[in-house]
Amino acid sequence: MSKRFYVTTAIDYVNGEPHLGHAYEKIIADVIARARRSLGQEAFYLTGLDEHGQKVQQAAVAEGKAPQAYCDELAVVWQACAAKLGLSIDDFVRTTQPRHKAVVAAMLRKLHSQGDLYKAPYRGWYSWKEETFLTEKDRRPDGTFDPAWGEVKELVEENWYFRMAKHQSWLIEHIEANPTFVQPDSRRNEVLGFLKSQTLEDLCISRPKARLSWGIPLPFDPDYVNYVWFDALTNYYSIPAALGDSEAAAPLEGFFDSTFHAPRSALRLWPADVHVIGKDIVKFHAVYWPIMLKAAGIPLPKQVLVHGWWQKDGQKMSKTTGNVVNPIEVIDEWGLDAFRFYVLRELDIGPDGNWTDAGFKARYQAELANGLGNLVNRSLSMLKRYRNGVVPPPHSELANDAGKVLADTRVALENSELQGALLNIWSLVTRANQYVDHTAPFKLAKDPAQAKRLDEVLYNLAETCRVLAVLLWPFLPSTATKIFTQLGLSGLPDKFAAAAWGGLPAGHKIGEPAPLFPRKDISTRISRIRFARQCY
Numbered sequence: 001m002s003k004r005f006y007v008t009t010a011i012d013y014v015n016g017e018p019h020l021g022h023a024y025e026k027i028i029a030d031v032i033a034r035a036r037r038s039l040g041q042e043a044f045y046l047t048g049l050d051e052h053g054q055k056v057q058q059a060a061v062a063e064g065k066a067p068q069a070y071c072d073e074l075a076v077v078w079q080a081c082a083a084k085l086g087l088s089i090d091d092f093v094r095t096t097q098p099r100h101k102a103v104v105a106a107m108l109r110k111l112h113s114q115g116d117l118y119k120a121p122y123r124g125w126y127s128w129k130e131e132t133f134l135t136e137k138d139r140r141p142d143g144t145f146d147p148a149w150g151e152v153k154e155l156v157e158e159n160w161y162f163r164m165a166k167h168q169s170w171l172i173e174h175i176e177a178n179p180t181f182v183q184p185d186s187r188r189n190e191v192l193g194f195l196k197s198q199t200l201e202d203l204c205i206s207r208p209k210a211r212l213s214w215g216i217p218l219p220f221d222p223d224y225v226n227y228v229w230f231d232a233l234t235n236y237y238s239i240p241a242a243l244g245d246s247e248a249a250a251p252l253e254g255f256f257d258s259t260f261h262a263p264r265s266a267l268r269l270w271p272a273d274v275h276v277i278g279k280d281i282v283k284f285h286a287v288y289w290p291i292m293l294k295a296a297g298i299p300l301p302k303q304v305l306v307h308g309w310w311q312k313d314g315q316k317m318s319k320t321t322g323n324v325v326n327p328i329e330v331i332d333e334w335g336l337d338a339f340r341f342y343v344l345r346e347l348d349i350g351p352d353g354n355w356t357d358a359g360f361k362a363r364y365q366a367e368l369a370n371g372l373g374n375l376v377n378r379s380l381s382m383l384k385r386y387r388n389g390v391v392p393p394p395h396s397e398l399a400n401d402a403g404k405v406l407a408d409t410r411v412a413l414e415n416s417e418l419q420g421a422l423l424n425i426w427s428l429v430t431r432a433n434q435y436v437d438h439t440a441p442f443k444l445a446k447d448p449a450q451a452k453r454l455d456e457v458l459y460n461l462a463e464t465c466r467v468l469a470v471l472l473w474p475f476l477p478s479t480a481t482k483i484f485t486q487l488g489l490s491g492l493p494d495k496f497a498a499a500a501w502g503g504l505p506a507g508h509k510i511g512e513p514a515p516l517f518p519r520k521d522i523s524t525r526i527s528r529i530r531f532a533r534q535c536y
């Protein structure tokens with residue numbers, strides 16, 4: 001089996017609740033995975049949950065539950081959310097799974113045996129909320145720490161450290177030699193700036209069990225558990241190794257214990273092609289993670305793709321202010337594809353975005369209901385009305401427009417430029433809607449002498465709808481499928497190659513047209529949706 005295109009997301013902290021930011025990231029990765037599959041590559045999409053650490057332990061204790069039981073309950077909520085988002089995931093990792101823990105332990109054993117880890121005392125200011133020691137740089141001018149760090153206390157403890165010094169220069173070289181390793185460029189520059197201006201301090205990779213027991217024990221020192229970030233980052237690699245990617249597991253051969261059982265498999269996933277993450281965790285992914293891998297003799301991932309953060313109404317989303325966008329509620333009210341469309345169309349991968357309900361509704365109305373929805377509905381309704389739903393002989397008046405959009409969309413998808421791809425696809429929606437207005441098939445239908453011209457126009461419109469279904473598949477899989485069904489086509493529009501012009505054969509009978517995006521009174525809720533008559 002050849003190597004699959006392997007895309008991952010950050011694994012979410014199990015003790016939070018899924019919100020717009022988590023959903024956005026998972027949808028980005030889903031579109032990337034679906035696009036690759038559509039383009040003919042095998043792809044593997046991994047997401048999951050980060051379940052160890054102080055916060056989870058504290059939250060479980062607060063609810064009077066054992067941490068594992070607490071995680072098991074919440075994992076159901078997160079997995080349901082992944083299903084609700086229509087994610088085409090191939091696996092769902094939970095860091096409490098034995099398959100993951102066994103690989104983390106093997107990594108630790110190897111690094112320890114090579115002398116990459118050492119034990120030393122440390123005195124410092126510790127943020128309990130963020131589970132991290134703070135440095136003098138974190139102090140405010142008045143000497144206090146920002147309340148965002150939560151309770152900060154001085155702590156002295158012995159811990160295990162990962163030697164970083166020897167890794168700084170090769171990492172700089174690697175990032176410079178591989179411009180796509182960290183994307184977009186603004187994030188790449190940020191990482192390079194950091195690496196060139198500061199000496200990397202050794203990374204503390206343990207927590208004393210006396211303070212935190214909810215973690216993976218260090219295999220060489222039973223008084224400690226592994227730092228949650230070392231554990232969490234390893235998920236990207238542990239799952240391929242555990243699923244039987246033997247090339248992935250090879251560098252750790254001899255360091256697994258008897259709890260590790262990978263099936264014999266021809267699966268090839270590692271190295272990851274894209275790690276999709278948010279801007280707050282770039283340092284972990286673009287600095288610590290490559291260093292961990294390099295030290296363990298494991299090949300590096302090809303790309304860390306960094307998206308920006310969503311705000312709501314210009315403010316940080318926060319439970320206390322009550323301005324959190326709940327993806328489930330939006331999907332229940334507006335439909336999954338409307339949600340997927342909005343987040344991908346509104347925000348390019350990189351900058352920060354701002355969710356407003358008004359902005360969401362405006363795009364829904366203009367681009368989905370009046371744009372794509374109206375095009376498909378009026379094209380198919382006219383074909384039904386004027387030709388009894390039978391496709392006329394092929395004609396290629398819009399073939400060049402569609403061909404250009406197809407070529408540009410392919411390039412955009414290959415570069416994970418998802419907003420760019422959507423803009424491009426919508427240029428075809430707009431072109432076809434204008435074509436209806438210019439050719440006025442409803443007038444042609446009144447003149448028997450224009451029957452051939454009407455055939456041509458109807459073919460171009462129906463075929464454009466078919467092409468759009470294929471192009472839209474990675475973004476709006478359910479809408480794309482509905483368009484195919486309404487066209488009377490069997491199977492899924494999931495092969496990019498099928499977008500080539502001329503796929504609709506003459507004489508083919510289409511199905512029943514129906515509105516794709518119900519028009520809504522912008523001010524009303526879904527209970528009062530109006531299925532407006534589509535206008536020709």
Ligand code: MSP
Nearest residue numbers: 010011012013021022050232233277278279309310
């Ligand atoms: N558990 C760590 C990641 C470990 S990956 C080895 C973590 N979890 S998180 O739940 O806090 O965040 C998960 C992802 O959601 C991160 O990539 C983060 O950037 C993203 N987002 C969290 N809030 C966000 C927004 N408001 N907007 C966009 N993405 C945001 O970090």
